[in-house]
Amino acid sequence: MNETIKNILSHRSIRRFKDEPIEQETVETLIQCAQAASTSSYQQVYSIIGIEEQSIKDKLAELAGNQTYVSQNGYFFVFCLDYHRHQLMAQIAGQNVDDTIKSKEGFMVGMIDVALAAQNVAVAAESLGLGIVYIGGIRNNLPEVSELLRCPDHVVPLFGMAVGHPDASPGLKPRLPQAAVFHKNQYVEDEKALPVLKEFELQSAEYYRERTGGARDEGWATQMARVMSQPKRTYMKEFIESKGLDKQ
Amino acid sequence: MNETIKNILSHRSIRRFKDEPIEQETVETLIQCAQAASTSSYQQVYSIIGIEEQSIKDKLAELAGNQTYVSQNGYFFVFCLDYHRHQLMAQIAGQNVDDTIKSKEGFMVGMIDVALAAQNVAVAAESLGLGIVYIGGIRNNLPEVSELLRCPDHVVPLFGMAVGHPDASPGLKPRLPQAAVFHKNQYVEDEKALPVLKEFELQSAEYYRERTGGARDEGWATQMARVMSQPKRTYMKEFIESKGLDKQ
Numbered sequence: 001m002n003e004t005i006k007n008i009l010s011h012r013s014i015r016r017f018k019d020e021p022i023e024q025e026t027v028e029t030l031i032q033c034a035q036a037a038s039t040s041s042y043q044q045v046y047s048i049i050g051i052e053e054q055s056i057k058d059k060l061a062e063l064a065g066n067q068t069y070v071s072q073n074g075y076f077f078v079f080c081l082d083y084h085r086h087q088l089m090a091q092i093a094g095q096n097v098d099d100t101i102k103s104k105e106g107f108m109v110g111m112i113d114v115a116l117a118a119q120n121v122a123v124a125a126e127s128l129g130l131g132i133v134y135i136g137g138i139r140n141n142l143p144e145v146s147e148l149l150r151c152p153d154h155v156v157p158l159f160g161m162a163v164g165h166p167d168a169s170p171g172l173k174p175r176l177p178q179a180a181v182f183h184k185n186q187y188v189e190d191e192k193a194l195p196v197l198k199e200f201e202l203q204s205a206e207y208y209r210e211r212t213g214g215a216r217d218e219g220w221a222t223q224m225a226r227v228m229s230q231p232k233r234t235y236m237k238e239f240i241e242s243k244g245l246d247k248q
Numbered sequence: 249m250n251e252t253i254k255n256i257l258s259h260r261s262i263r264r265f266k267d268e269p270i271e272q273e274t275v276e277t278l279i280q281c282a283q284a285a286s287t288s289s290y291q292q293v294y295s296i297i298g299i300e301e302q303s304i305k306d307k308l309a310e311l312a313g314n315q316t317y318v319s320q321n322g323y324f325f326v327f328c329l330d331y332h333r334h335q336l337m338a339q340i341a342g343q344n345v346d347d348t349i350k351s352k353e354g355f356m357v358g359m360i361d362v363a364l365a366a367q368n369v370a371v372a373a374e375s376l377g378l379g380i381v382y383i384g385g386i387r388n389n390l391p392e393v394s395e396l397l398r399c400p401d402h403v404v405p406l407f408g409m410a411v412g413h414p415d416a417s418p419g420l421k422p423r424l425p426q427a428a429v430f431h432k433n434q435y436v437e438d439e440k441a442l443p444v445l446k447e448f449e450l451q452s453a454e455y456y457r458e459r460t461g462g463a464r465d466e467g468w469a470t471q472m473a474r475v476m477s478q479p480k481r482t483y484m485k486e487f488i489e490s491k492g493l494d495k496q
Contacts, residue, residue: 001277004252004375008281008368029249031430033256035423037367038382041475042468044424049431056433080435085428086472088438088445093473100476104485104494105387111356112384112406115363119285120256122364123371127252134286136360139353150434158360175283176292180333182279183297185304186398187328190336197336220290224334225341227289228348237352237496246352248485 007127012172014131015069017164022074026128030077030163033124034117045110046117047082049149049157050075056148060160063144064137074130074164078138078145079118081110083154083245099248101154107246114158125163135160142239153244174207176200176220197221255375260420262379263317265412270322274376278325278411281372282365293358294365295330297397297405298323304396308408311392312385322378322412326386326393327366329358331402331493347496349402355494362406373411383408387481394491401492422455424448424468445469 001009027050034048051057054071060078061070070076083101090097100106122132138145138160145157175181180196205219218226240246249257275298282296299305302319308326309318318324331349338345348354370380386393386408393405423429428444453467466474488494 002251002375004255005277005281005372007252008372009284011284011286013286028426029253031426033253035426035429036257036259038259038261038370038380039423040382040384042421043472043475044429047429047431047435049433049435051433053433082429084435085424085441085445086476088442089469089472090476092442092445092449092469095473095477097473097476099479103479103482104488105479105481108359108387108406108484109384111359112363115360116367116370119364119367120371122286123368124253124256127250132286134288134364136288136357139356148434152435155435158356173290176333178276178279178283181283181292181295181330183295185297185299185301186396187295187297187332187400187403193333194336194340197333198340201340221337221340224291224337225343225345227291228334228338228345229343231347231351231353233353234351234496236356240352248482 004127008123010172011126012170013133014166014168015133016168017069017073017131017162018167019072020074020165022130022163027075030121030124033120037116037120039113039116040109043086043109043113045082045113047080047085047155048117049078049080051078059148060138060145063141064135064160065140067135067137069133069162070135070160073162077121077161077163078149078157079114079159079161080151081114081156081158083110084152087154102244102247104246104248107240111158118159118161121161130163131166132161132163135162139233139236156240156243156245174204252375256371258420259374260418261381262414262416263381264416265317265321265379265410266415267320268322268413270378270411275323278369278372281368285364285368287361287364288357291334291357291361293330293361295328295333295403297326297328299326307396308386308393311389312383312408313388315383315385317381317410318383318408321410325369325409325411326397326405327362327407327409328399329362329404329406331358332400335402350492350495352494352496355488359406366407366409369409378411379414380409380411383410387484390487404488404491404493422452
């Protein structure tokens with residue numbers, strides 16, 4: 001197993017950082033890594049906003065549900081789906097690309113492009129001994145986040161990422177068994193999938209029981225059912241459409 | 249610069265592979281890497297289908313627009329957004345999670361989860377000296393792909409990835425200048441963005457002119473405008489909703 005794979009397999013989210021900023025040179029390298037990721041048809045449908053002003057970090061932390069690690073870290077990135085650049089580009093080229101930008105397919109391309117770029121940043125940062133945590137919480141209040149960062153139409157902040165020197169060393173969180181997520185040739189039948197999930201329910205409950213000295217013993221299914229029984233961020237459809245995206 | 253970053257920065261899509269399969273042990277390691285990626289609230293909204301039967305690869309190649317590297321490679325993965333597992337999980341836990349599954353936010357979480365997992369596979373494979381190429385082309389005919397792979401409701405194949413021993417050595421494709429995609433604190437104003445894009449239009453035209461001995465000299469904006477002037481895959485909204493996703 002090489003260093004890269006060892007590094008990928010030892011990922012854990014870091015939620016406490018030393019009070020030590022990331023050097024600008026490192027930030028630039030991380031952005032280079034982001035840009036090196038594959039991008040659908042060369043479109044590069046993303047912008048990355050590096051938050052360096054503490055007051056903006058603090059405001060973001062508040063909007064993301066008072067997560068301290070959004071304001072206290074070595075660096076904070078916001079990854080945005082960005083078709084505004086393609087509007088400027090269309091001006092330069094004298095073309096109209098509106099129908100692509102507002103399509104479901106265009107929205108999907110953008111989501112994928114952003115996430116591929118972000119994961120390169122995560123892997124690269126961790127390879128340097130830094131810790132990272134994705135912040136989906138900025139989607140709690142996207143209209144406010146979007147305004148704070150002055151994102152124009154066709155630009156949607158999708159998630160943040162705090163990066164920094166780790167000041168915590170959490171354990172690895174067990175994932176679903178490989179048999180639950182990896183199928184051969186065709187999607188697995190329910191009769192084969194169910195026993196795997198039921199077994200993992202017992203295992204994951206045991207994992208939590210051991211880690212918490214019995215204080216918590218929710219298995220994965222029970223935990224997910226709790227998290228997912230109420231839909232989150234139900235304003236999202238309206239907001240995305242108000243940005244001129246994912247309309248048709 | 250460490251090996252991981254060197255590897256990330258030298259990414260290029262490989263579209264021609266040696267006739268040499270990837271070992272099963274390597275495939276398993278790649279899936280482990282996929283699962284090690286961050287996942288929103290531990291939901292793990294993906295399934296990965298490993299296509300090992302040549303007849304299915306051939307059929308996928310046809311559906312993806314006759315790309316030979318979809319059928320001729322060391323291994324072929326299809327990455328799916330998957331909330332079907334959460335339906336089974338909800339049965340186990342005796343809860344109803346339908347409103348989360350059919351929400352826009354749920355769809356976005358799934359898109360991001362899938363892409364983060366996939367990019368770990370890409371980086372890990374490349375660290376082993378393998379080449380990869382993402383195949384968005386499977387979205388040309390998703391109803392057929394979905395049926396071929398027997399994907400139930402709430403499961404959408406998003407893209408494929410061909411992996412294998414490279415039999416080509418293409419050059420690096422230049423990306424947008426860092427100044428075009430990386431902003432500080434707030435989204436960049438148009439007056440600052442436009443000159444950067446215009447400059448890149450000349451540079452990228454020059455890049456193509458040099459590489460093709462003058463046969464092609466489309467800059468990025470011209471190329472994108474051509475690619476994006478007609479919307480693609482306009483059936484997508486209807487299809488995604490027919491899968492019970494992204495409805496509200």
